[in-house]
Amino acid sequence: MEGFDYSSMKISSRPELTEFEGISMVHYFTDNWKNVQNFKARPDDILIATYPKAGTTWVSYILDLLYFGNTAPERQTSLPIYMRVPFLESAFPVIPAGVELADNLPTTPRLIKTHLPVQLVPKSFWEQNCRVVYVARNAKDNAVSYFHFDQMNMVEPEPGDWSTFLHNYMDGKNVFGPWYDHVCGFWEKKKMYSNIHYMFFEDMVEDTGREIERLCSFLGLSTSAEEKERITQSTHFDTMKQNNMTNYSGLPVMDFKISPFMRKGKVGDWKNHFTVAQNEKFDEHYKQRMKNTTLQFRTEV
Template identity: 60%
Template sequence: MSGRPDLFEFEGISLTHFFTDNWENVKNFKARPDDILIATYPKAGTTWLSEIVDQLYFGGIEGCKIPIYERVPFLEICGAGFQPGTVAADNLPTSPRLIKTHLPVQLVPKSFWEQNCRVLYVARNPKDTIVSFYHFDRMNQIQPEAGPWEDYIDKFNSGKLVFGSWYDHVQGWWDQRESYPRMLYLFYEDMKEDLMGEISRVCSFLGLSLSEKELQRVTGLTTFEVMKENSMADYSSIGVLDQSISPFMRKGTVGDWKNHFTVSQNEAFDEEYKQRMGKSTLTFRMEI
């Protein structure tokens, strides 16, 4: 594949053509009432939550033999060897359909709200998000170059990464809860701390009642360690991801940012974070 794509502003956020080429079909996507939308800012646990929800509904005895990106299509993707996400979602044989998006709340197709779909959002603390996104951009051939680490923090703070500002993204979806009750807002750190407890919350929200044994089965199959060894969950079959540079499922920990931020970078980031999030009721744990 030749060259990395350029970042440009589209509908007020930073995107590449891989997420805008099919925009009319994304915008006019027809959701169904039983669709479940899994939304996140990139690198916040999207694949993890997708695997959990897929296991809850369709896990079966043997687990899945189909890659996660086919079971849970990426709504806005188009090109790079992927079937357009809208087409993949329309062709899903399962019901409910599980669909993932990284779009900020204001760009989500209106039909999801009109059809009163259930929506799951997961947010991750910004420091670990930056680190994970940085390593992802190093190895993902359909994203702009990551560049030097110290510049990457500035790109993050100014919203110059694919899918725009983390601050606006997590806050926009947080605010949406107030007017849209069929939404569950989860935190990556809570999932790391008590995976079974958070899966129970997801079950309750989705109206599913699982036995203790079933709950243990899904929890066991969706730990980071197990998923990292699962070729149907680790994106190893995607050619545009150069996993020799960095694995798609890298560490999956809370607090790895301490291995990347210098003291001065951390102090500067804390100041920026305080200015941006100081008045928000949304709080993040940078370590557990």
């Protein structure tokens, strides 16, 4: 696996959106379904769960540095983040399936990422009482980021133009289903499952150091102040965007000529995309969908 050049393996056509287990999906995340559901989690595994485009890679890299930045520094320069933190449900033809990568991780703890909604997370994670780090991002910025991502990502369906995409987004017709159900599902789960650390992308942008501090306290890590500061610097958006081990430039399913995988990492970029009418319609719809939850988001910091 190491040293193998995946860049020659291209994906020829985009997948269709299908209905699967009650949510919109593409076959790349369901092809290996039986193995995903039967995945054997270990008690010390850490699951990084997010809706797509909510800061997954950012938090993955922070965790990777917290645990292995000092003990296995060579990993930082030799293995891309998607090999160090496998994407559990993925079954792309260009790299080994997520389950296989996770099973073969040599690290303790194993860091594993998923975009599955709470009801589809393999049961063994809950049974083993694994720690779950969930990251949520406000719906407007999330929609904008997802739109740009879908334009350049060949394993996602064709997004259409912005207004088409936004309409589908509000309907939950994009991969991994509705944003609303995803963020609220994990928020509710937190009430009966204490091992979830629920983070907000906006808080991370506002004060990364403070959020790393909170993460350490959830994980029971006694990381030195200097080390935390170093991690804060290394995981700065612009630094990660330039880092070939974290910016996904080695994965041939994405077309960086259309848009980089890591685009802006800002809060409030939605204002450059939403028209006044779209914004009003979205707010109205949002209020309906979020009326039964205590979960609250900021759309600017």
